[in-house]
Amino acid sequence: xxxxxxxxxxxxxxxxxxxxxxxxxxxxxxxxxxxxxxxxxxxxxxxxxxxxxxxxxxxxxxxxxxxxxxxxxxxxxxxxxxxxxxxxxxxxxxxxxxxxxxxxxxxxxxxxxxxxxxxxxxxxxxxxxxxxx
Numbered sequence: 001x002x003x004x005x006x007x008x009x010x011x012x013x014x015x016x017x018x019x020x021x022x023x024x025x026x027x028x029x030x031x032x033x034x035x036x037x038x039x040x041x042x043x044x045x046x047x048x049x050x051x052x053x054x055x056x057x058x059x060x061x062x063x064x065x066x067x068x069x070x071x072x073x074x075x076x077x078x079x080x081x082x083x084x085x086x087x088x089x090x091x092x093x094x095x096x097x098x099x100x101x102x103x104x105x106x107x108x109x110x111x112x113x114x115x116x117x118x119x120x121x122x123x124x125x126x127x128x129x130x131x132x133x
Contacts, residue, residue: 029116043125052126054078070096083114
């Protein structure tokens with residue numbers, strides 16, 4: 001086999017084995033969520049509010065959690081687009097927020113984290129929390 005054929009076969013193998021546009025990876029997103037756990041948890045409030053029930057929720061509305069006036073008045077409804085923007089730069093999106101984290105700089109990390117958070121309501125912690133309400 002010629003060198004050219006070997007290289008072509010190798011390139012084909014790489015293309016077949018590596019999807020050109022792999023979608024968000026929720027499993028990887030769960031690993032990224034570890035960074036968030038310094039302040040957040042899925043099913044209970046910490047320094048930051050819980051994330052169970054995040055999608056579709058209006059920012060600043062978790063009962064019993066004390067939010068900054070900026071977050072309470074932001075009128076943000078959490079979805080893919082608003083989370084992408086917020087995670088890129090929380091302080092730019094909501095000036096005056098109590099969340100002083102600089103954001104998640106890598107787009108792939110944000111997409112994976114959002115994919116994880118979208119599925120969070122199916123976790124045992126969130127299911128158990130729903131049962132208590």
